[in-house]
Amino acid sequence: MLEVKNLxxxxxxxxxMQDVSFTVRAGSVHSVIGPNGAxxxxxxxxxxxxxxxxxxEILLDGENVAGLAPDQLARRGMSRTFQNLQVxxxxxxxxNVMLGAHLRTRSSLLGGMTGTTRRADAALREEALRLxxxxxVGRHAHAHATQLSxxxxxxLEIARALASKPRLLLHDxxxxxLNDTETHEITELIRRIAASGVTVLLVEHxxxxxMNISDHLLVLDYGxxxxxxxxxxxxxxxxxxxxxxxxxxxxxxxxxxxxA
Amino acid sequence: xxxxxxFVFSGLTTGAIYAxxxxxxxxxxxxxxxxxxxxxxFLMLGAxxxxxxxxxxxxxGLAIAGGVLATVAAGLLLYRLAIKPAGEASVVSLxxxxxxxxxxxxxxxxIVLGKNQQTLPPFSGDASLSILGAYVLPQSLWVxxxxxxxxxxxxxxxxxxxxxxxxxAVAANALAARAVGIPTSRVLQLSxxxxxxLGAxxxxxxxxxxxxxxxxxxMLGMKGFVAATLGGLGSAGGAVVGGLIVGLLEALMAGxxxxxxxxxxxxxxxxxxxxVMPHGLFGAxxxxxx
Amino acid sequence: xxxxxxxxxRPSLLVLALVLALLPLAMPNNYVxxxxxxxxxxxxxxxxxxxLMGFAGQISIGHAAFVAIGAYGxxxxxxxFGWPPLAAIGGAALGAAVVAWLIAKPILxxxxxxxxxxxxxxxxxxxxxxxxxVDWTGGPDGMPVPPLVIGGFAFAxxxxxxxxxxxxxxxxxLLSLNLYESPGGRALRGLNGSEVAARVMGVDVARFKVxxxxxxxxxxAVSGSLTAHYLGFISPSLAAFAHSVELATMVxxxxxxxxxxxxxxxxxxxxxxxxxxxxxxxxxxxxxxxLMLTMMFLPKGLVPSIALKLRxxx
Numbered sequence: 001m002l003e004v005k006n007l008x009x010x011x012x013x014x015x016x017m018q019d020v021s022f023t024v025r026a027g028s029v030h031s032v033i034g035p036n037g038a039x040x041x042x043x044x045x046x047x048x049x050x051x052x053x054x055x056x057e058i059l060l061d062g063e064n065v066a067g068l069a070p071d072q073l074a075r076r077g078m079s080r081t082f083q084n085l086q087v088x089x090x091x092x093x094x095x096n097v098m099l100g101a102h103l104r105t106r107s108s109l110l111g112g113m114t115g116t117t118r119r120a121d122a123a124l125r126e127e128a129l130r131l132x133x134x135x136x137v138g139r140h141a142h143a144h145a146t147q148l149s150x151x152x153x154x155x156l157e158i159a160r161a162l163a164s165k166p167r168l169l170l171h172d173x174x175x176x177x178l179n180d181t182e183t184h185e186i187t188e189l190i191r192r193i194a195a196s197g198v199t200v201l202l203v204e205h206x207x208x209x210x211m212n213i214s215d216h217l218l219v220l221d222y223g224x225x226x227x228x229x230x231x232x233x234x235x236x237x238x239x240x241x242x243x244x245x246x247x248x249x250x251x252x253x254x255x256x257x258x259x260a
Numbered sequence: 261x262x263x264x265x266x267f268v269f270s271g272l273t274t275g276a277i278y279a280x281x282x283x284x285x286x287x288x289x290x291x292x293x294x295x296x297x298x299x300x301x302f303l304m305l306g307a308x309x310x311x312x313x314x315x316x317x318x319x320x321g322l323a324i325a326g327g328v329l330a331t332v333a334a335g336l337l338l339y340r341l342a343i344k345p346a347g348e349a350s351v352v353s354l355x356x357x358x359x360x361x362x363x364x365x366x367x368x369x370x371i372v373l374g375k376n377q378q379t380l381p382p383f384s385g386d387a388s389l390s391i392l393g394a395y396v397l398p399q400s401l402w403v404x405x406x407x408x409x410x411x412x413x414x415x416x417x418x419x420x421x422x423x424x425x426x427x428x429a430v431a432a433n434a435l436a437a438r439a440v441g442i443p444t445s446r447v448l449q450l451s452x453x454x455x456x457x458l459g460a461x462x463x464x465x466x467x468x469x470x471x472x473x474x475x476x477x478x479m480l481g482m483k484g485f486v487a488a489t490l491g492g493l494g495s496a497g498g499a500v501v502g503g504l505i506v507g508l509l510e511a512l513m514a515g516x517x518x519x520x521x522x523x524x525x526x527x528x529x530x531x532x533x534x535x536v537m538p539h540g541l542f543g544a545x546x547x548x549x550x
Numbered sequence: 551x552x553x554x555x556x557x558x559x560r561p562s563l564l565v566l567a568l569v570l571a572l573l574p575l576a577m578p579n580n581y582v583x584x585x586x587x588x589x590x591x592x593x594x595x596x597x598x599x600x601x602l603m604g605f606a607g608q609i610s611i612g613h614a615a616f617v618a619i620g621a622y623g624x625x626x627x628x629x630x631f632g633w634p635p636l637a638a639i640g641g642a643a644l645g646a647a648v649v650a651w652l653i654a655k656p657i658l659x660x661x662x663x664x665x666x667x668x669x670x671x672x673x674x675x676x677x678x679x680x681x682x683x684v685d686w687t688g689g690p691d692g693m694p695v696p697p698l699v700i701g702g703f704a705f706a707x708x709x710x711x712x713x714x715x716x717x718x719x720x721x722x723x724l725l726s727l728n729l730y731e732s733p734g735g736r737a738l739r740g741l742n743g744s745e746v747a748a749r750v751m752g753v754d755v756a757r758f759k760v761x762x763x764x765x766x767x768x769x770x771a772v773s774g775s776l777t778a779h780y781l782g783f784i785s786p787s788l789a790a791f792a793h794s795v796e797l798a799t800m801v802x803x804x805x806x807x808x809x810x811x812x813x814x815x816x817x818x819x820x821x822x823x824x825x826x827x828x829x830x831x832x833x834x835x836x837x838x839x840x841l842m843l844t845m846m847f848l849p850k851g852l853v854p855s856i857a858l859k860l861r862x863x864x
Contacts (some may be wrong), residue, residue: 100751
């Protein structure tokens with residue numbers, strides 16, 4: 001469904017991404033991992049239209065969408081969450097999620113003012129509340145965003161992304177800032193999302209989550225592709241382990257991973 | 261040709277004033293990211309307070325010193341009482357705060373010093389000199405000269421003094437600057453004081469030509485901002501070039517097209533600049549990280 | 551909003567209707583009614599500006615330009631071309647919308663202080679044009695405007711004007727509240743909250759900003775047109791920076807994004823100077839202080855801050 005070819009991005013003299021190519025199969029959970037600064041979030045920003053690539057192609061179902069604006073990508077069924085949250089703190093939780101369904105609404109200002117959108121909106125609200133329940137924020141559905149904790153806001157972002165009924169969902173570090181219990185819940189949530197047919201592209205540091213849930217992995221290091229394959233293949237790849245932990249820890253890590 | 265030179269000199273003179281106002285904008289923006297809407301009022305304060313002191317029969321030199329010092333005090337107070345307490349306020353909040361401060365200052369001046377236009381005596385007489393076919397007031401040369409000196413001093417300050425470099429550090433990354441022991445608050449305070457100083461001197465040296473009045477700061481400030489933006493906010497050299505360009509274009513517009521619409525020039529200009537060159541002529545190109 | 555409640559039957563709207571209807575009974579004389587009319591007309595403009603500043607987060611300190619375009623548009627076509635007032639008001643509103651649309655597209659690509667400065671420039675330019683095009687506008691001395699006559703009915707008494715202004719205010723509040731809860735309104739508020747997120751959700755940010763700008767211009771123009779007919783006289787000071795600041799202060803003070811906040815802000819800023827015995831020279835000090843202190847200590851504005859306090863107590 002998603003094919004990235006020779007993707008490169010430079011910021012002035014800094015080569016944040018160099019010549020990265022990989023394919024994501026429809027309906028799979030594909031994770032992107034790598035040490036800090038490897039370029040994972042840059043990759044996300046490139047795919048989701050926040051950055052424009054310096055070179056390379058991004059093929060979404062065969063169409064080259066590199067350089068398209070985020071709202072155009074949304075129209076093509078792409079949605080994402082943000083590592084450092086981009087929640088609209090001036091709205092309630094429910095309103096945030098309803099915003100996610102923007103493309104499915106009649107958003108004309110005149111229509112809004114004259115109240116012609118109210119009935120459709122009521123249905124949308126029901127849907128949003130259901131999504132909020134599904135991600136586990138149900139108790140706070142009508143709370144103002146400023147009253148929610150980081151963990152809740154993270155889940156809210158997922159609900160918002162799901163509200164657009166995406167085909168491809170980009171998850172930027174879903175477990176960042178979460179404790180073990182919350183991570184477990186998020187893992188289950190992502191599993192349910194994937195099971196419903198959404199293709200999930202994930203950036204994550206938490207190895208347990210990644211290894212548990214991924215069909216396929218991409219390892220980045222210094223903006224380049226280091227390795228690619230199934231969880232088992234990548235786990236055993238000495239280069240990958242070396243990149244993360246240094247060569248000495250390589251064997252240790254293999255033992256731990258196998259025990260998990 | 262003589263006409264043209266006349267307009268050029270006139271334009272350069274006002275341009276020099278705008279350049280100093282622009283420099284003040286850049287200074288504060290550099291140090292804190294704040295656009296000080298009250299910048300133009302510093303020019304007004306310098307001239308108005310000097311005029312008031314003259315009216316109280318103080319010798320000219322002392323009056324100027326008093327006017328400038330009082331304005332610097334106002335600048336420091338502005339930072340202390342309005343900007344600093346706002347802490348981590350949003351861009352919107354800070355914009356509105358400085359607008360409020362500007363209006364407040366104008367209001368106070370209006371009450372204390374009245375609504376009438378004031379003028380200051382020229383520094384060295386008012387006999388026009390003939391330069392390249394144009395009639396140039398000696399005060400114009402004072403304006404150009406003073407501006408040149410102040411700009412040079414600014415450059416030297418940022419390049420060669422510890423405090424100047426500290427200011428640049430704070431502008432680049434306030435948190436890091438604080439981490440290495442730079443007192444960011446003091447630096448910000450200083451930037452306001454310096455901007456006020458620049459503004460006050462500019463206002464005083466210009467008043468003999470342009471006269472001054474309680475609400476002149478508005479137009480001056482806006483044009484200074486246009487100049488600063490044209491040159492690239494944060495670039496001192498850009499502020500100067502921008503100021504001169506705005507002044508020249510205005511004078512040429514007034515001379516050749518329509519004097520009534522000359523004030524519109526900077527504003528039409530700024531819309532164009534911001535669209536075509538959002539970072540101005542010499543501004544740094546930045547990209548945002550998400 | 552409870553499901554099934556009709557838009558027109560919102561409790562706050564019913565209360566507002568009641569208050570507006572009963573208010574004249576409490577007003578001792580025509581002077582007070584006059585203040586009420588001015589408040590209502592100012593509130594209409596403030597509600598419009600709130601859409602731009604409060605909902606969409608685009609700060610404009612040149613909005614008086616559109617009030618003036620409305621006023622002068624109306625004035626010029628009634629005086630010079632003999633248009634009937636209703637058509638004039640509509641025409642002026644349309645004119646303002648066109649001007650807004652033309653300017654909005656380039657200007658709204660700017661952000662933060664750049665946008666604010668550009669709006670400032672807009673206000674200044676309109677002011678300069680009004681002062682200089684004496685043949686059309688009567689220049690700095692202003693021009694008279696004929697009284698409002700709609701379908702043979704002459705709005706001669708203050709009470710007539712109060713009725714008209716009150717209805718218009720109520721409608722404006724209705725439209726604004728509707729917009730707040732609608733998908734379009736959410737898109738506006740969303741792009742204010744996080745432009746990146748709004749984009750990712752598919753919001754065409756640029757187009758929405760332009761639409762908000764145009765809409766707010768129309769509100770301002772209608773307010774301006776009616777003010778012109780009410781006062782019977784207009785001058786370029788309608789487009790002055792001070793007036794733009796006054797409008798912005800109403801929105802900021804009342805509470806950004808709060809419809810009733812805009813109304814409250816308009817009420818306070820129109821009535822207080824009258825109550826304090828016509829501040830006479832103290833207006834600027836007053837406005838300046840209000841702006842500064844509000845943003846420093848109540849950055850959310852009056853209505854949201856009060857609402858927050860009440861919510862906390864609950």
